[in-house]
Amino acid sequence: MTMPVMEPQLDATTLRSWAHVIDGGPFSSLCWGERIAFDNPDSLTLLGALAAWTDRVRLVTTVVVPQLHDPVMLAKGLATGDLLSGGRLTVGIGVGGRHEDYHAVGADPASQTRRGMAERVAVMKRVWAGEKVTESVLPVGPSPVQTGGPPLQIGSIGPKTIRDAAAWADGVAGTTLDLDLTRQAELFDVARTAWAEAGKPKPHLATSFWFALGKPEEARAQVHRHLRRYMNWIPAEYVDAMAPMTGWAGTEEQLIEVLGKFEDIGTDEVHLIPTSSDIDQLRRVAEVAKVFA
Template structure:
């Protein structure tokens, strides 16, 4: 379950209530994404709070953008979170889709490439391995709880990006806009082949989609409202055109059937993205997950 971090008017009480519900429910992971020029919470600060608010659930960034951070400081922050959470951190990384976020923090949009991200991951892994990245007295700590650092997932929707990440990632943290399971399975096959060619264990295969659970037309209208707000960098007429087929809206029974179809193609995990901060949305999905 993803936190509703892109919804308006959030406060600590709402985020804490969501985190605790997810931790108590039969979800595998608690996820959240990163944006800069938006009013969502800052991702690493939120990670520290989630480490304290939860005890069981895996904490998954979906996704952080390394190019928006100094790689040594990012490695130190993530190692600290891995320590605070008792080794429950998984780090999804991506290049991001908005130049405005790069410009807001003084990052060069020309670094919005998979090669640049891989270079920064290499620095982070050196830090987590206890290597000195400069001629310092001591290496950068603290050491992560997980040897070698947290599991890394690549945020991707395409085969080229997937193949490129096989050298450093442990799996995928993808997104499906139209819930085309055949296309998703093709991407999973690309990942399986790329990881095998790299001589690595089978990749963790995760994907995500927006959701609204309920009866009648209200859930689809909820998804549409969310997309208009979240996709504010895209002309509204384009968002309106894609909204009827983007994400998922329907009943509990329909969601249960859909998740089973994802399981059938070998999906290890689905990261559901809420389109409203109403905690009842998470409760209703928890009932579906408990019955899978």
């Protein structure tokens, strides 16, 4: 389950309440995304809070963009989150889709590449391995609880990016806009093949999609409102055109059916993305998740 970090007018009480319900089960992971030129919480600050607010659930960044950070400081922040959570952190990594976020932090948009991402991951792995990245007296710490650092997942829907990531990632944390199962199965096959060719264990395969529970018209309108706000870098008329086919809206019974289809193609996890901060939506999805626990 993804936190409602892209919803308006959030406060600490709402975020803490969501974290407690998610941690109460039966969800396997608690996720949150990163944006800069938006009013969502800072990812690493939120990681510290979530580590304190939860005890059981795995914490997953979906995704953090390393090119928007100094890689040594990012490695230190994530290692601290792994320490505070007792080794419950998984780090989703991606190149990001918005130049405005790069400009906001003074990052070079030319680094918005697979190579730029991999170079920063390599630095982070060195930090987590306890190597000195400068001539300092001591290496950059703290040491992560998980040996070698948190597991890494590539956040992408591009086959080339997924193939490249087999060199450093432990799995895939992708997304599907239109819930195309055939396309998703093909990407999972790309990952399985790439990991096998790299001589690595089979990858953890996750995907995500927006959701809204309720009567069809009301639920679809909720998704539409969310997309209008979240996709603010895209002209509104384009968002309006794609909204009827983007994400999922319907009843609990229909969601169980959809999740079952993703399970059938070998999906290890679906990271559901809320389109409202209404905690009733979360509690209703928790009942759905019990079917797959």
